[in-house]
Amino acid sequence: MTQPTKIERILALMQVLNKYTDENHELSLIELTDRLIEEFDENTEITSSAVRRDLKELQSSKYYDLIAYQEDKGLPMTFSYQNKVFEIHELRLLMDAIPSARFITKTEKGKILEKIKELTSNALASNLENQIYVNELSGNEESNVKYIIFDLHNAIQDNKVIQFKYGRFNVNKQFILSNEGKYRELHPYALFWNNDYYYLIGKYPNKKDIRHFRIDRMRDVFVTDSSFLKDQDFNLSSYTQQLFHMYSGVQKDLKVRFDNHLINVIIDRFGKGVYIEPDGKDTFILRTKAIISEGLVRWLLTWGSDAKVLDPPELVKKMKEECAKMNEMYES
Structure with a gap:
């Protein structure tokens, strides 16, 4: 029989409380012990007395909001963790928004929706089972869009010049690069989500006009080492x-x-x-x-x-x- 360290046991206990308890679901000492054994394996030795000591430490800690409840004398005490980062209605808003984002592939949408469910207890997550239809046609098949967005966020934050190619589909549904496939250079200002698409807003060097580009139509995005100064008069809200x-x-x-x-x-x-x-x-x-x-x-x-x-x-x-x-x- 293996025996986890005290730190491993407490971390696993917190995970069990996060996963299986909320304002409507509590677990007794015995139930918590059984769940902990499941978290490790059947060959792990975890006693109720050890779990009781761990619970007392969590109760005395200001970093973990453990709630202990006893309905009546003689009945077992139950425990729960209710201080979730997101309220259930906030998670619903996130899950409603993801399927409509055309710049995310259907596969990626499914992964993100499953991860959102992990932000609450299993019981509450069952109420988040996505009933929204994820359109087969929605979501650009260029799965590297998420990496482009990541790079662009960094370029905007660091005021770095970017280079990229840009194109569109023709009537034969072929993606054709514009500008003879040559790189464009841009000072990136902001990212903007509009009508289910992501756009990059910025300026060409030595030009005054603001421009914007659909991110899913950008190719070979490269963040250079060159820096630029943003126009302090630029107002994203006014522009959009x-x-x-x-x-x-x-x-x-x-x-x-x-x-x-x-x-x-x-x-x-x-x-x-x-x-x-x-x-x-x-x-x-x-x-x-x-x-x-x-x-x-x-x-x-x-x-x-x-x-x-x-x-x-x-x-x-x-x-x-x-x-x-x-x-x-x-x-x-």
């Missing part, structure tokens, strides 16, 4: 709020008339602080700054005749041209 479907473009003052029933759409998109003004009985006017791009045109067309662009003139022109193209297409 002006983007529509992650299209780049020139910032302009935007003025649009919307039907009143779209007010919640506007608040959801721009926040409660956005400037709006009543415009008669049935409409209101939105005034904000936005990136003038094809993405903005597509977004505005979503609302059909319930949205009319008033300013800037170049966007009004783009809207008219796109409406004319759609009309011609359906007439032919």
Whole structure:
């Protein structure tokens, strides 16, 4: 019979308490002893008296919140660890978010979901059995995306210049590198998760415009030894709020008339602080700054005749041209 050291026994005891107890589940001294033997093997000698001493040490420790409970005199005392890092509803939020992330492969999603369950007791984890459908089509098959994200986080933190190749799929579903497959050089500023995709936001050296790139479309990412200074005026929240479907473009003052029933759409998109003004009985006017791009045109067309662009003139022109193209297409 083998006998674990006191330290091994206490660490195993803490693991058993974490795994099998919570606010709704407790274990008696005998049950804890049996679980400990299972953690090691049947040839391990662990006595209830030794476990009792270990429990007393955990109770007296300020680093482990062991709860001892006795329902009535004569009944055995039970023990539990309830100070979990995450509440069960917080773990549910994490498990709901993972399946929707397109930059994570389906295999990786399954692994992450199983690890999340380990953050609570087995009993509570059974209530976290994932009932969310993990789309077969979701999740880029480039499993190295997680390593790219890791490298980019470090580059952003250390203000290091990166080099990478970039591409897109063609109609034959072949991934084609742009820029003749040449490396691009970028000053990385931030990572941004939008519409289930991860984006890298940064600047080309000696350029003023902010750019962004889908991380799952980046290839051969390399963090150089060269450092750069970030533009202190860059505001991630302001930049991303002006983007529509992650299209780049020139910032302009935007003025649009919307039907009143779209007010919640506007608040959801721009926040409660956005400037709006009543415009008669049935409409209101939105005034904000936005990136003038094809993405903005597509977004505005979503609302059909319930949205009319008033300013800037170049966007009004783009809207008219796109409406004319759609009309011609359906007439032919």
